[in-house]
Amino acid sequence: MKIRSLTLACTEVDLKRLPQAQFPEIAVSGRSNVGKSSLLNKILGRKNIARTSKEPGKTRTINFFLVNDRFYLVDLPGYGYAKVSVEMRKQWKRLILEYFETRESIGGVVQLVDSRHPPMKDDLMMMGKLIEEGRPFVITLTKADKVSRGKRQKTLKILREHIGGVKLRLLADKRPETGSPGPESESGLPVLFFSAKTGEGKEALWRWIASSVGIE
Ligand SMILES: Nc1nc2c(ncn2[C@@H]2O[C@H](COP(=O)(O)OP(=O)(O)OP(=O)(O)O)[C@@H](O)[C@H]2O)c(=O)[nH]1
Numbered sequence: 001m002k003i004r005s006l007t008l009a010c011t012e013v014d015l016k017r018l019p020q021a022q023f024p025e026i027a028v029s030g031r032s033n034v035g036k037s038s039l040l041n042k043i044l045g046r047k048n049i050a051r052t053s054k055e056p057g058k059t060r061t062i063n064f065f066l067v068n069d070r071f072y073l074v075d076l077p078g079y080g081y082a083k084v085s086v087e088m089r090k091q092w093k094r095l096i097l098e099y100f101e102t103r104e105s106i107g108g109v110v111q112l113v114d115s116r117h118p119p120m121k122d123d124l125m126m127m128g129k130l131i132e133e134g135r136p137f138v139i140t141l142t143k144a145d146k147v148s149r150g151k152r153q154k155t156l157k158i159l160r161e162h163i164g165g166v167k168l169r170l171l172a173d174k175r176p177e178t179g180s181p182g183p184e185s186e187s188g189l190p191v192l193f194f195s196a197k198t199g200e201g202k203e204a205l206w207r208w209i210a211s212s213v214g215i216e
């Protein structure tokens, strides 16, 4: 996707004060430190438009980035472990759950899971919530630069076991050049490997985002 314009449109902690649902939005969800803000910087081609940190608990507000005056990308606080008080963690989790429950303009959710580990209990809870609310989501396995190519099939197998055997559909950066149906046209829960370091997964993710916000 060519980024023609990009603005930080809104920074909020109160769902009632979010911008009016004028454009569709794609939210980036995951545990603290999984790489949500880094993913946004990478796909937007900016070094630090979304603030990142080694310390879990960096993003503390819902941040709306308006892209090409067409759709929002939304950076969320993390759930799970963070270097903040237990009360604040609970508050963030409530905020994220309520956001998924109530926000009408969500076109899709990029659900991040660390590719080095199986999904954790709260990842499974969050994915359950997305299914329950009928939110389309793509499981994005982050920090893929830390997992060798040879281990990828095993990573997917373990992921599948943890999500109750649901069929997965791997999205790759390059589409097959033949006329045969590509992986995108098959059924299954979409999943991709992503690295904010190498840019792996960027093309596949943009294709998923574009189709989720109605830009083909
Ligand atoms: N090797 C590697 N490190 C990454 C990658 N993505 C993020 N990181 C590192 O992981 C740490 C956390 O990244 P953030 O993007 O701040 O994570 P976040 O999910 O936004 O975290 P919170 O805002 O605290 O919820 C930083 O030290 C990043 O440099 C990646 O693809 N590869």
Ligand SMILES: [Mg+2]
Pocket: 036, 037, 038, 051, 052, 058, 059, 075, 076
């Ligand atoms: Mg963040």
